[in-house]
Amino acid sequence: MRKGLALLGATGSIGCSTLEIVDAHPDRFRVCSLTGGRNLQRLLEQVRCYRPSLVGVLTARDAEWLRAELRDDAIEVCHGEEGLVRCAAVPGADITVSAIVGAAGLVPTMAAIEAGKDIALANKETLVTAGPLVMAAARRRGVSILPVDSEHSAIFQSLQGQQGNAVRRVILTASGGPFRETCLADLQSVTLAQALNHPNWSMGQKITIDSATMMNKGLEVIEARWLFDLEPRQIDVHIHPQSIIHSMVEYRDGSVIAQLGVPDMKAPIAYALSYPERIELPLAPLDLCRLGQLTFSEPDPKRFGCLGLAYRALELGGTAPAVLNAANEVVVQAFLDGLIGFMEIPKLIASALDRHQVQALDSIDDALQADRWGREQTRQLIEAGEEVAR
């Protein structure tokens, strides 16, 4: 029986890599639903190729356009958040690939969990915004949350066969991004093009900027806390510029188990889709002798303040991580739009967190409300900053 996939964020970097895996294994996987955002042309091509029964787009107008292009009554096109929710929970799908970027992924991912789908989770912002609620819902519905994020897949793989309470800590590896060796003074004037030039991974714009600030690693610390039920003090970060060791687990007896591979997201995506099996992938082999050395160092908290902010949000608990995430999404977009400089990113997020009165996180509505508050507050901070600058 082929596994049915609901694919949220099909037109993005993770979405396209997922479809490459489907192409390599048409005997194993079939596509039940696809969703896209602004890249309607790419979505149209994907729908023609994979013929899902349900497709989700952003607006009613986009849906009209897609229907007119497709002229196919066997393919239903829906739109908006309601459309995303329907695609996430589409009948016939066994697993939902959550690969929308940002907190916009939370509601559809929850809908998939409530519908009893296993989740291949790329969208880390879902766990940052509402980690305890998402994990509790998954437990209640008896569904698996299978990590796609390369570090978390590495930890998940390194935990296979573990018995009892044997983990001392996990070590997330970080490439250090394009500014790993840039001094504090020079970071003030780095350009968008430089920030988008990740040394090892080809990814969507938002996560690429997150890697440059190292907020990506901060979000991943929070993601690891919930995925693997770890205390924050059990999660360390090492800079590893080669991105060959994707992360490690240190056990109580001092043994460290790591997962290695060439930096290609098809590997963790395929593991999430085929778990517990491993399937053939057309990837370049890992040639350690040619690489020669793997190196490690500690992250510099002065240059990469976002990492410390994520630990702080985790410590504050409740709604603080949702506000951290929302503020980050707003400032990253402002940086992409040329409204703020690179080093304003951590400052603005810190200001938003400082202004937040942490509340308990008892429901998804609490998380969504904190998300809205964080966005609004950060927009105001950016506007206030502009007025000061004028």
Ligand SMILES: NC(=O)C1=CN([C@@H]2O[C@H](COP(=O)(O)OP(=O)(O)OC[C@H]3O[C@@H](n4cnc5c(N)ncnc54)[C@H](OP(=O)(O)O)[C@@H]3O)[C@@H](O)[C@H]2O)C=CC1
């Ligand atoms: N790329 C990678 O290698 C990795 C990514 N991740 C995580 O996976 C997620 C996706 O990342 P990535 O693929 O790089 O991102 P991309 O920006 O490449 O793709 C994002 C996808 O989400 C869609 N989308 C964007 N905003 C919305 C919205 N508001 N509503 C509905 N759909 C939307 C986009 O549509 P469109 O493009 O058509 O506008 C696109 O299909 C992120 O959470 C990221 O942190 C984790 C590890 C690695």
Ligand SMILES: CC(=O)[C@@H](O)[C@H](O)COP(=O)(O)O
């Ligand atoms: C591929 C992946 O999982 C990304 O999250 C990646 O880890 C980003 O690289 P950084 O280590 O630079 O954040």
Ligand SMILES: [Mn+2]
């Ligand atoms: Mn990652």
